[in-house]
Amino acid sequence: MTSDDHVPDSPLLDEIERYYDAVPRNAARTEDFGALTLFVRKGDTGWQYYARPTLGHTGPAATAEDVRRVLERQRELGAPEAFEWVAERNPELRAAVEAAGLTVHEHPLLVLGPRDEPAPAPVLPEHVEVRVLTADAPELAEAIAVPDLAFGAPGTAIGAAxxxxxxxxxxxxxAEGGTARIAQRITDGLTVQAAALDAGTVVCSGQYNPVGAVGEVVGVGTLPSARRRGLGLAVTAALVAHARANGVRTVFLSASDEDVARIYRRAGFHGFATALIAEPAGTPEPAEAREPAATRA
Known part of the structure; x- marks a missing residue:
């Protein structure tokens, strides 16, 4: 953590843990492994899920053998061999997943709490418009595609795409149904999608997924050829403003690294914990620590 970050507090971590447990359940079923819960997607399409520490578990901590049992089940299902958790809430899990042969990636977890004021949105050129999209917006397909391209070329440097x-x-x-899935989530109130449009073309977009008074910002990405124009900040500001206007008081996100975290700090977020992802050795490190419940961006 940097000097501007807050020390993690238990009520906030409790709130985030409840969110993490709740948000996959609209599109996944759960399998109980004692100290661990495996989320399994419903049907054959959509986002593939992960395992997490069981919410409210009071028994023994997860062991390497528990992790191996989950891994075996994930292989049976053809699901990714992945675990996600917050380091400050379940510090003991790291040793267990590493003993089971997995590699752990660390990502800054940042928050804008109920008493935190977001920074003003950046000023953009007149030809750039930022707005929240409806489920039938003609720009929705582009808004879903842009982060896919962005995270295919990680970092903040201007790219060719x-x-x-x-x-x-x-x-x-x-063609794969991704646009229709997000449109349905928007209709159901599970996802809010915002986009920056330059002369009618989406050049940056992102989402937040609300659960009660908590929302996670996910998948904010800029078309590589349009980077370094403040678009990610503008989209994030629009998402935060929409969240606050609709009763979401705690907004949080995980960043791929400290360079990206610095961008979000400019939007008013501050670090409070560390998100961990464990995957088999050799798996490419994800560009975003956590990604949308409906689509990986």
Whole structure:
């Protein structure tokens, strides 16, 4: 943690843990492994889930053998061999997953709490518009595709991917049903999608997923050719403003690294904990520590 970060407090961690347990349940069923809970997607399409520490578990901590049991079940299901948790809440789990042969990635967890004021949205050129999209917005497919391209070229440097790559990605995601899935989540109130449009084309987008008074910002990504224009900050500000206007008081997110975390601190977020993801050795480190419940961005 940096000097501007807050020391994790138990009520906030409790709130985030309840959120993490609740948010997959609209699209996944659970399997009980004692100290661990495996979330398994319903049906054959949509986001593949992970295992997490069991909410409210009071028995013995998870062991390497418990982790291996979950891994075996994930292999049976054809699901990713993945675990996610908050280091400050379940510090003992790291040793267990590493003993089971997994590699752990660390990601800053940042929050904008009920008493925190978000920073003002950045000023953008007149031809750039940021707005929250409806389920039937014609720009929705582009908004879903842009983060896919963004996280395919991690970092903040300007990249080559632009309009041609965006059109190709839109066609693929639409054919695979990704656009329809997000549209349904928007209709159901499970996801809020915001986008920055430059001359009518989406150049940055992101989501937040609300559960009661808590929401997680996920999948904020800028088209690589449009980076370093303040678009990610503008989209994040729009998501936070929408969340606050609709009763979400605690907004949090996980960043891929400290460079990205610094961008979110400019939006008013502060660090409070560390998100951990465990996967088999050799698995590429994800560009985002946590990703949308409906789509990986």
């Amino acid at each position: 632009g309009a041609a790559e965006l059109a190709e990605k839109v066609a693929r995601l639409t």
